[in-house]
Amino acid sequence: MNxxxxxxxxxxxRMDAAWESQRARHIxxxxxxxxxxxxxxxxxxxxxxxxxxxxxxxxxxxxFYAVDFTLQLVQIIGLVGIIFGLARSVAxxxxxxxxxxxxxxxxxxxxELTAFDEPMTWAKARxxxxxxxxxxxxxxxxxxxxxxxxxxxxHQAIADDFQNLAxxxxxxxxxxxxxxxxxxxIGIYTLQQYLVxxxxxxxxxxxxxxxxxxxxxxxxxxxxxxSTYHVVFRNTGFAIATVLIRVAVIAPAPFNALVGIGSTxxxxxxxxxxxxxxxxxxxxxxxxxxxxxxxxxxPAAPAPTLNGVxxxxxxxxxxxxSRR
Numbered sequence: 001m002n003x004x005x006x007x008x009x010x011x012x013x014r015m016d017a018a019w020e021s022q023r024a025r026h027i028x029x030x031x032x033x034x035x036x037x038x039x040x041x042x043x044x045x046x047x048x049x050x051x052x053x054x055x056x057x058x059x060x061x062x063x064f065y066a067v068d069f070t071l072q073l074v075q076i077i078g079l080v081g082i083i084f085g086l087a088r089s090v091a092x093x094x095x096x097x098x099x100x101x102x103x104x105x106x107x108x109x110x111x112e113l114t115a116f117d118e119p120m121t122w123a124k125a126r127x128x129x130x131x132x133x134x135x136x137x138x139x140x141x142x143x144x145x146x147x148x149x150x151x152x153x154x155h156q157a158i159a160d161d162f163q164n165l166a167x168x169x170x171x172x173x174x175x176x177x178x179x180x181x182x183x184x185x186i187g188i189y190t191l192q193q194y195l196v197x198x199x200x201x202x203x204x205x206x207x208x209x210x211x212x213x214x215x216x217x218x219x220x221x222x223x224x225x226x227s228t229y230h231v232v233f234r235n236t237g238f239a240i241a242t243v244l245i246r247v248a249v250i251a252p253a254p255f256n257a258l259v260g261i262g263s264t265x266x267x268x269x270x271x272x273x274x275x276x277x278x279x280x281x282x283x284x285x286x287x288x289x290x291x292x293x294x295x296x297x298x299p300a301a302p303a304p305t306l307n308g309v310x311x312x313x314x315x316x317x318x319x320x321x322s323r324r
Contacts, residue, residue, distance in 0.1 A: 005167075005170045005171070005174060006170070008170070008173060008174050008177060009169075009170045009173050009174075011177070012084075012087065012173040012176060012177055013173075015084070016084045016087070019080065019084055020084070028077055031073070032070055032073055032074065035069065035070055035073055036066055036067075036069075036070040039065065039066035039069050039070065040063060040066045042055075042059055043059065043060060043061060043062070043063055043065060043066055044063070046059045046060070046061050047061050058194075058195070060114070061117075061118075062113075062114045062116070062117070062118060063118065064110055064111075064113045064114045065114050067107075067110045068107055068110055068111050068114060071103060071106065071107040071110065072107065074103060075100050075103050075104065075107070075204060076187075078096060078099060078100040078103065079100065079183055079204075079207060080180075081096055082096045082097060082100070082179075082211075083176045083177075083179050083180050083183070084176065086172055086173075086175065086176040086179070087169055087172045087173045087176055089153070089155055090172075090215075090218060090235065090238060091153050091155070091238070091271065092150075092153065094238045094241055094242070094267055095146060095149055095150055095267070097208070097211065097241075097242060097245055098142060098146055098149075098241075098245065098260075098263065098264050098267065099146065100204070101142065101245050101248055101249070101260050101263070102138075102139040102142040102143055102146070102260065103139070104204065104248075104249060104256075105135045105136070105138050105139040105142070105256065105257055105260060106135065106136065106139045108131075108135045108253060108256070109131075109132045109135040109136045109139075112128040112131050112132050112135075112253075113125070113128065113132075115128070116128070130254075131253040131254065134253050134254030134257050135253050135254070135256070135257055137257065138254070138256070138257025138258065138260050138261055139257070139260075141261050141264075142260055142261060142264045145261070145264040145265060145268055146264060148268055149264065149267055149268045149271060152268065152271045152272055152275065153271060154275055154278075165225075167225070168221070168222065168224075168225045171221050172218065172221075175214055175217060175218060175221075178214075179210065179211070179214055182207075182210045183207055183210070186203060186206045186207055186210070187203060189201070190203045190206075202249065202250065204249055205246065205249045205250055208242060208245055208246040208249055209246060211242050211246075212239060212242045212243055212246060215235075215238055215239035215242050216236075216239050218235060219232065219235040219236050219239060222235050230274055230277040230278055233274070234270060234271075234274040237266075237267075237270040238267070238270070240266070241263050241266055241267045241270070244259055244262060244263035244266065245260070245263050247259050248260045248263060
């Protein structure tokens with residue numbers, strides 16, 4: 001089992017290094033640019049009836065769908081960041097989940113504009129103003145709270161022994177790779193249902209459902225290395241924050257924005273409480289005095305001394321000296 005975990009850990013480290021490299025960042029940025037421009041071109045071709053019937057049936061005619069599509073890719077990239085960040089910090093992983101939720105709210109604001117035909121007029125856009133403002137404001141408030149959330153992190157190790165800490169990190173890497181396989185499976189199934197059956201499945205909703213169970217699993221895994229109350233409470237609280245994020249994904253505006261702000265505030269409050277609890281010095285237990293000892297007479301306290309000589313002896317020597 002140790003050899004298996006070591007092999008998986010090495011595989012995870014290579015994948016993590018490749019994902020965090022500058023070359024990977026350039027590839028991701030280029031992919032987003034090409035996807036956005038390509039989506040605009042395809043939508044414009046659809047509007048001019050230049051596409052074959054097979055593509056014309058699945059492509060929209062509103063240009064704002066290009067923004068929606070590209071933001072979905074950004075969120076998928078964020079999910080990959082969650083997977084590789086899980087081995088480093090569970091708290092930062094929750095922060096990444098909240099970041100993705102804030103992007104989902106911004107994407108929802110753009111999606112409100114896709115319901116109208118172009119060119120856009122005030123009469124068409126007026127019903128969507130309040131939902132757009134609610135979603136954008138909710139994302140902005142989450143953005144500000146996340147700043148304080150990351151600043152409050154102290155990243156205290158839950159295991160004092162290096163070997164136990166390494167075992168916990170290796171276990172998280174195994175869970176992270178399991179999440180990667182689960183997200184890939186959900187993505188393939190979502191794409192297959194959309195292209196073949198014409199069904200729209202909430203990809204991010206299903207991914208957050210998997211994250212809930214992975215967070216609960218990590219709670220039980222962490223108890224193998226530390227069963228202190230504040231550690232168990234914090235990890236369980238992070239699972240609750242993921243549940244709130246999952247609810248926000250399926251809630252309509254403006255409730256999704258309110259739940260998103262509430263989940264971010266909950267994560268911040270949980271972090272502050274955990275830091276306060278973890279930094280408090282342990283209270284030493286004082287053993288009670290047995291009744292038999294308490295009833296015994298206590299010897300008289302010795303007379304005060306001055307430079308090692310009792311005060312009574314000092315006074316006696318002064319009297320004798322004066323008589324001489």
